[in-house]
Amino acid sequence: MSAAEGNDEAWTVARLLAWTRDYLQRQEIESPRLCAEILLAHAMRCERLRLFTCYDQVPGADVRTAFRELVKQAATGRPIAYLTGTKEFFSLTFEVTPDVLIPRPETEILVERTIALVRKSPDTLRSLLDLGTGSGCIVISLAKHLPRVRLAAGDISEAALIVARRNAERHGVTKQIDFHRGDLFEPWSRADSKHSAFDVIVCNPPYIGTVNAPVEADVKDYEPHTALFAGPAGLDVIRRVLDQAPARLNTGGHLLLELAFDQADAIRGLLNSTYWQDVVTYRDAAGHERVLHIRRTAAEHAQVA
Numbered sequence: 001m002s003a004a005e006g007n008d009e010a011w012t013v014a015r016l017l018a019w020t021r022d023y024l025q026r027q028e029i030e031s032p033r034l035c036a037e038i039l040l041a042h043a044m045r046c047e048r049l050r051l052f053t054c055y056d057q058v059p060g061a062d063v064r065t066a067f068r069e070l071v072k073q074a075a076t077g078r079p080i081a082y083l084t085g086t087k088e089f090f091s092l093t094f095e096v097t098p099d100v101l102i103p104r105p106e107t108e109i110l111v112e113r114t115i116a117l118v119r120k121s122p123d124t125l126r127s128l129l130d131l132g133t134g135s136g137c138i139v140i141s142l143a144k145h146l147p148r149v150r151l152a153a154g155d156i157s158e159a160a161l162i163v164a165r166r167n168a169e170r171h172g173v174t175k176q177i178d179f180h181r182g183d184l185f186e187p188w189s190r191a192d193s194k195h196s197a198f199d200v201i202v203c204n205p206p207y208i209g210t211v212n213a214p215v216e217a218d219v220k221d222y223e224p225h226t227a228l229f230a231g232p233a234g235l236d237v238i239r240r241v242l243d244q245a246p247a248r249l250n251t252g253g254h255l256l257l258e259l260a261f262d263q264a265d266a267i268r269g270l271l272n273s274t275y276w277q278d279v280v281t282y283r284d285a286a287g288h289e290r291v292l293h294i295r296r297t298a299a300e301h302a303q304v305a
Contacts, residue, residue: 011064014055016040020071027075035080036071042084043067077218090141094167099159100135101227106284107204110258110291111141113282114202117254117293118146124199126150129248131184131203131241134227136164136177138202143173152178152198154187157226184240185248197250203241204258209234234260239270246275249296261288273297 009015017036024032041048043066044059059067070083081087081102087094089103090111096102118125126149130139133153143151155161158181168174180187188196208215211232219228230237238257245255255276259267264281271279277297281289 010058012055013040013051013057013059016059016064016067017051020067023071024075029074029077035074038080038084039070039074040067043070077221079218079222082222087135087137089137092137092141092144092171094135094137094140095163095170096135097159097163098222099157099224100163101204101223103135103137106290107138107258109282109284110202110204110256111138113291113293114142114200114256115145117256118149118200122148124252125254127152127198127250128200128202129153129188129198131201132156132205132227132237133164133179134160134204136167136179138204139177140164140168140171140173142202143168143176144171147176150178151176152180152188154180154182154184156181156183157224160224160227184237185244188248197248198253199250200254200256201245201249202256205237205241206230207234207238207258207260207263233266234263235266235270238263238267242267242270242272242276246296251296251298253296255292255294255296257292257294258290259292261286261290264289264292267292 017040020036020040021033024035029035037048037051041051043063073083074080079102081096082098085095085097087096087103090108094103118128128142128149128151130151130153133139133155136153139151139153142149153164155164161179161181165174165179168177206226206228207230208228209232210229213234238259241257249255261284268279271294275297276294278295280293282291282293284290
């Protein structure tokens with residue numbers, strides 16, 4: 001694009017998109033056409049769909065300059081969501097920064113199943129905790145669909161919580177969600193904690209292994225490692241959640257946990273039947289077991305590990 005700026009042919013929206021698609025494709029960037037559209041819409045400060053109505057428009061020099069810089073960074077592998085500062089999730093737009101994990105489509109399964117679960121038993125499932133909330137995409141999506149549920153969310157990262165709170169304000173659900181900073185259940189283990197047990201706990205934990213786990217460069221090089229990696233097999237945080245959750249769930253309460261595509265069998269082997277029953281998994285579009293759903297039994301002596 002920069003090398004051809006002197007070309008007599010006008011740099012219309014259509015031409016910018018075509019050139020950028022081909023360029024990003026040569027750089028082996030995934031979904032080059034979509035990336036080009038997202039970046040140009042961001043530079044033009046418009047909705048992506050609006051591009052399709054102005055193919056013949058010639059953006060100003062300032063827009064082309066901003067777009068050129070975005071494309072240059074995208075070609076290095078920097079995630080598009082971090083370049084634009086936003087990501088769509090569950091039909092909502094969320095702010096994202098390098099302090100938070102970029103929301104994935106697979107995580108929408110967790111949200112969908114939780115909404116369906118709570119709507120089946122609205123009189124008994126009235127409180128919910130989101131562990132490791134990150135951008136807040138899970139708990140905020142739940143707040144939009146479950147306005148009568150008492151919601152709480154926590155994260156070990158204060159920087160992530162700042163983003164989550166801004167997203168809650170953006171979507172008008174600030175008053176519905178009680179945000180706290182701490183390691184897993186620590187904020188709800190304090191003596192001054194207003195609520196210590198919940199009817200539902202949801203969690204998208206770090207679950208990538210540090211040994212022999214294939215990780216794409218744009219993930220490993222840019223997204224926060226504390227939200228990605230969890231020990232050699234990726235099970236360290238999941239093991240802690242399974243051990244500690246019984247003490248923070250009401251009897252008969254539900255835990256829904258996202259997991260890697262190949263972890264279901266290993267995680268089933270970690271379940272203590274004294275505290276967990278009714279094991280179910282939900283599959284993603286590729287057929288992988290992606291979300292684990294279990295219930296807390298009536299055991300009276302659940303302890304935090």
